Amino acid sequence: MSINVRGTIAVLxxxxxAATGATPAFASANVPIEVPLGGVESALHTDLPxxxxxxxxxxxxxxxxxxxxxxxxxxxxxxxxxxVSTDLPATEAGMTVPQLLPTERTDRIGLSTEGSPVHTLTxxxxxxxxxxxxxxxxxxxxxxxxxxAALGAPDVQAEPGADLAMG
Numbered sequence: 002m003s004i005n006v007r008g009t010i011a012v013l014x015x016x017x018x019a020a021t022g023a024t025p026a027f028a029s030a031n032v033p034i035e036v037p038l039g040g041v042e043s044a045l046h047t048d049l050p051x052x053x054x055x056x057x058x059x060x061x062x063x064x065x066x067x068x069x070x071x072x073x074x075x076x077x078x079x080x081x082x083x084x085v086s087t088d089l090p091a092t093e094a095g096m097t098v099p100q101l102l103p104t105e106r107t108d109r110i111g112l113s114t115e116g117s118p119v120h121t122l123t124x125x126x127x128x129x130x131x132x133x134x135x136x137x138x139x140x141x142x143x144x145x146x147x148x149x150a151a152l153g154a155p156d157v158q159a160e161p162g163a164d165l166a167m168g
Contacts, residue, residue: 031055031090048097055090057119062086065125073129074143082125082153089161091116107167117160125153 036052062084067076095111129149135141 031057031088050094050096052094054092057087057089059085059087071134074132074134075129077127078125078153079128080126083123084120085123086118086120089114089117089119089159110165110167112163112165114161114163117162119157119159121158122153122156124155127151127153 033053033055036054038049038052042049064081064083065078066081067078069076091114093111093113095109097109098107100108127150129146131146131148132143133146134143136144
């Protein structure tokens with residue numbers, strides 16, 4: 002084997018190793034977040050709960066391509082709608098509460114949310130000028146029509162929910 006072939010194989014092996022080493026870093030679709038409450042605890046002289054959750058990372062999908070029609074000069078969906086999806090993470094927070102009455106059995110309060118998928122579509126737009134395409138019945142001349150503009154409304158689909166419990 003010549004030195005050029007060995008060098009090429011070494012570079013390819015290094016690229017493959019770097020690519021496989023970088024892949025697991027993006028394996029999670031959420032970024033962990035921890036809310037630091039230590040300063041509040043020392044200022045108020047009380048115990049506060051630990052609050053940990055995750056922030057969703059939106060993942061864009063493939064936009065709808067433009068569609069062409071004989072009645073329109075310009076393609077429809079000139080500004081395409083972009084689908085974006087993510088998962089809302091489950092979050093739990095709880096803390097102990099002091100007993101105010103001796104007969105009271107409430108010593109803890111908690112809030113929990115379930116994870117749920119979120120799907121969105123960004124707004125889109127279509128424009129059509131006041132001239133149509135060539136018309137064979139008019140010897141190839143375009144027909145004058147009213148200009149048209151359309152906006153695709155944004156869309157959000159999710160199933161969020163939360164539970165507040167005392168016990």
